[in-house]
Amino acid sequence: xxxxxxxxxxxxxxxxxxxxxxxQAIDDVSIDxxxxxxxxxIGPSGCGKSTFLRTLNRMNDTVAGARxxxxxxxxxxxxxxxxxxxxxxxxxxxxxxxxxxxxxKSIFDNVAYGPKIHGLATSKSELxxxxxxxxxxxxxxxxxxxxxxxxxxxxxxxxxQRLCIARAIAVDPETVLMDEPCSxxxxxxxxxxxxxxxxxxxxxxxxxxxxxxxxAARVSQRTAFFHLGKIVEYGATxxxxxxxxxERTKDYITGRYG
Amino acid sequence: MNNAPAxxxxxxxxxxxxxxxxxxMRARIRRRYGAERRFKAVGLIxxxxxxxxxxxxLGTMAWSGLSGFxxxxxxxxxxxxxxxxxxxxxSMTKAEAMAALNQxxxxxxxxxxxTSAYGAQGESYFGTAAKESAAAAIYDDPSMLQRQxxxxxxxxxxxDVAAKGEGDAASEAAVARLEAADKLSSGLDTTFLxxxxxxDPTVAGIWGALKGSLLTMLVTLALAFPVGVLAAVYxxxxxxxxxxxxxxxxxxxxxxxxxxxxxxxLALALFINAFGLCQGSPLVGGLTLALMTMPVxxxxxxxxxxxxxxxIRDAALGVGASRVQVVFHHxxxxxxxGILTGTIIGMARALGETxxxxxxxxxxxxxGTPDGLCSSATVLPMxxxxxSDEVDRGFVENTSTAIIVLLIVLLSMNAAAxxxxxxxxxxx
Numbered sequence: 001x002x003x004x005x006x007x008x009x010x011x012x013x014x015x016x017x018x019x020x021x022x023x024q025a026i027d028d029v030s031i032d033x034x035x036x037x038x039x040x041x042i043g044p045s046g047c048g049k050s051t052f053l054r055t056l057n058r059m060n061d062t063v064a065g066a067r068x069x070x071x072x073x074x075x076x077x078x079x080x081x082x083x084x085x086x087x088x089x090x091x092x093x094x095x096x097x098x099x100x101x102x103x104x105k106s107i108f109d110n111v112a113y114g115p116k117i118h119g120l121a122t123s124k125s126e127l128x129x130x131x132x133x134x135x136x137x138x139x140x141x142x143x144x145x146x147x148x149x150x151x152x153x154x155x156x157x158x159x160x161q162r163l164c165i166a167r168a169i170a171v172d173p174e175t176v177l178m179d180e181p182c183s184x185x186x187x188x189x190x191x192x193x194x195x196x197x198x199x200x201x202x203x204x205x206x207x208x209x210x211x212x213x214x215x216a217a218r219v220s221q222r223t224a225f226f227h228l229g230k231i232v233e234y235g236a237t238x239x240x241x242x243x244x245x246x247e248r249t250k251d252y253i254t255g256r257y258g
Numbered sequence: 259m260n261n262a263p264a265x266x267x268x269x270x271x272x273x274x275x276x277x278x279x280x281x282x283m284r285a286r287i288r289r290r291y292g293a294e295r296r297f298k299a300v301g302l303i304x305x306x307x308x309x310x311x312x313x314x315x316l317g318t319m320a321w322s323g324l325s326g327f328x329x330x331x332x333x334x335x336x337x338x339x340x341x342x343x344x345x346x347x348x349s350m351t352k353a354e355a356m357a358a359l360n361q362x363x364x365x366x367x368x369x370x371x372x373t374s375a376y377g378a379q380g381e382s383y384f385g386t387a388a389k390e391s392a393a394a395a396i397y398d399d400p401s402m403l404q405r406q407x408x409x410x411x412x413x414x415x416x417x418d419v420a421a422k423g424e425g426d427a428a429s430e431a432a433v434a435r436l437e438a439a440d441k442l443s444s445g446l447d448t449t450f451l452x453x454x455x456x457x458d459p460t461v462a463g464i465w466g467a468l469k470g471s472l473l474t475m476l477v478t479l480a481l482a483f484p485v486g487v488l489a490a491v492y493x494x495x496x497x498x499x500x501x502x503x504x505x506x507x508x509x510x511x512x513x514x515x516x517x518x519x520x521x522x523x524l525a526l527a528l529f530i531n532a533f534g535l536c537q538g539s540p541l542v543g544g545l546t547l548a549l550m551t552m553p554v555x556x557x558x559x560x561x562x563x564x565x566x567x568x569x570i571r572d573a574a575l576g577v578g579a580s581r582v583q584v585v586f587h588h589x590x591x592x593x594x595x596g597i598l599t600g601t602i603i604g605m606a607r608a609l610g611e612t613x614x615x616x617x618x619x620x621x622x623x624x625x626g627t628p629d630g631l632c633s634s635a636t637v638l639p640m641x642x643x644x645x646s647d648e649v650d651r652g653f654v655e656n657t658s659t660a661i662i663v664l665l666i667v668l669l670s671m672n673a674a675a676x677x678x679x680x681x682x683x684x685x686x
Contacts, residue, residue, distance in 0.1 A: 064499050091578030101569035114577035171577055
């Protein structure tokens with residue numbers, strides 16, 4: 001496994017600051033995200049990793065009083081440029097949330113919703129194909145193929161989260177952002193999601209926020225350690241965990257604070 | 259293990275036990291149970307009281323009002339031979355035939371037959387309702403004009419009231435005589451359900467006011483529902499959170515609390531004086547009530563929209579839905595049950611409203627059924643108010659019966675809301 005990327009970054013952030021009203025949540029963060037790698041954001045609670053993640057698909061736009069400065073690019077395109085269509089951006093940069101949040105609709109409709117609103121399918125059979133392949137990639141097809149019309153909210157927590165992943169990848173995004181996707185799940189469901197992340201790697205650039213350092217070590221190739229709204233250290237996961245350059249990183253990953 | 263280290267835990271356990279078993283602790287537990295019992299009893303009394311009031315209301319209304327749905331009828335032998343009455347049922351409409359019969363002296367013939375059958379006071383047994391009923395019978399079967407027949411005709415109000423046990427002495431005596439002669443009967447009062455207000459309580463009916471109410475509600479719903487829901491969606495989903503929005507929010511909340519008669523004044527100034535819309539019509543009444551209902555729907559709608567979990571919005575935005583798509587595909591369908599409940603509450607309040615309608619001219623005596631949004635009309639609560647002012651005992655009964663009709667309309671509206679709500683909840 002290569003730890004140093006050899007391709008151009010999928011997303012770049014330079015000098016990003018985020019303010020909630022007067023309070024600065026993110027302070028001068030710069031980072032590159034690569035397509036072939038899973039990038040993990042670790043750090044103590046309230047350090048700004050989720051906030052930063054949400055700037056990558058402009059979900060912070062919906063928060064009243066939130067303000068973002070700096071430069072964030074997707075394939076060299078400035079995503080905060082006025083001509084950027086935020087709706088399309090969110091289809092290209094999909095998101096999986098902390099708490100599984102399927103729509104209170106059928107399993108099929110949950111996955112089909114994105115392709116439908118973006119007009120990705122021209123016929124019913126094509127739509128069914130998209131739903132099947134998304135559910136297959138999310139490792140859920142075998143479990144739900146006989147009950148696609150059941151409500152998505154009737155699934156177990158782990159299945160719901162995989163349904164949410166299927167929903168995100170059904171619109172064929174370029175990047176998938178995951179905001180602590182396993183924090184509400186039991187260890188078995190967590191293992192399944194991690195396995196899924198392995199399988200999705202390479203097809204999408206994946207950014208995952210996690211509290212669980214073992215998880216970061218298991219699933220990611222690159223890790224950024226956030227503290228107090230800044231990136232303390234960013235590099236190959238193996239380096240961060242075995243040979244951290246910064247004292248604070250070392251203290252955090254060895255459990256001395258956090 | 260020896261006994262020495264085991265003894266302190268035993269001692270500790272004993273002290274703990276004694277603390278939990280002390281008299282103060284027991285008293286505290288007793289007080290706690292007592293408080294719970296008292297609270298349960300008070301709550302139960304409150305529930306029983308409200309159920310009792312409701313039962314009392316429905317009971318008294320049913321007691322005094324249900325008899326209004328029935329009508330006392332008196333049999334009357336009539337000999338049409340030689341009366342000179344004639345109609346052409348094939349070419350005349352019912353109304354034309356009835357007018358023709360009136361003109362040809364049907365009334366006089368009935369009075370004559372009444373006197374010959376029941377003596378001088380027989381005249382007072384039959385009135386307008388009897389004449390209309392007889393004319394209708396003749397129209398249905400014109401061949402009876404060549405025969406002697408016994409018609410069963412609605413009695414006048416004093417006889418009707420006496421037959422139901424509340425009349426004056428003279429009428430009571432007349433009823434007793436008729437009963438003895440087996441000439442008295444009763445049946446469903448179709449006139450009450452199919453005609454409009456009239457000066458004679460046996461002819462007066464509720465249909466005019468009911469139709470007026472339905473037309474008024476239609477206008478109210480058509481205006482207040484879309485405007486209220488859209489305002490709620492805009493305020494909740496789009497409006498920037500600033501001073502202006504706060505002012506609008508406070509104004510709407512205050513508007514919902516404004517006494518309804520003030521809406522009447524506003525409507526009088528706006529719709530009638532400024533716009534010159536038709537006075538006393540369901541259109542103006544409906545617009546007035548829409549003003550009153552709208553804030554209720556906005557408030558209920560906002561609460562329902564607020565209750566939709568933000569995670570659903572995030573999820574939809576996260577797959578690239580636009581704001582409008584989020585609202586119409588996810589938020590509104592989930593908020594709809596709540597919005598519908600609020601709408602029904604607002605509409606029910608509007609249905610029972612009288613005060614603002616007094617001011618826009620819906621107080622007048624309307625002797626006909628409204629046939630459009632712009633014809634003069636009255637509404638159910640207004641009809642109840644007008645009838646309750648009448649002296650004739652027949653109207654007292656009509657008042658109670660009209661209240662029952664109003665309650666039935668209200669209950670069916672609520673039932674419709676519940677059915678709609680359940681359907682939408684099932685789909686989601």
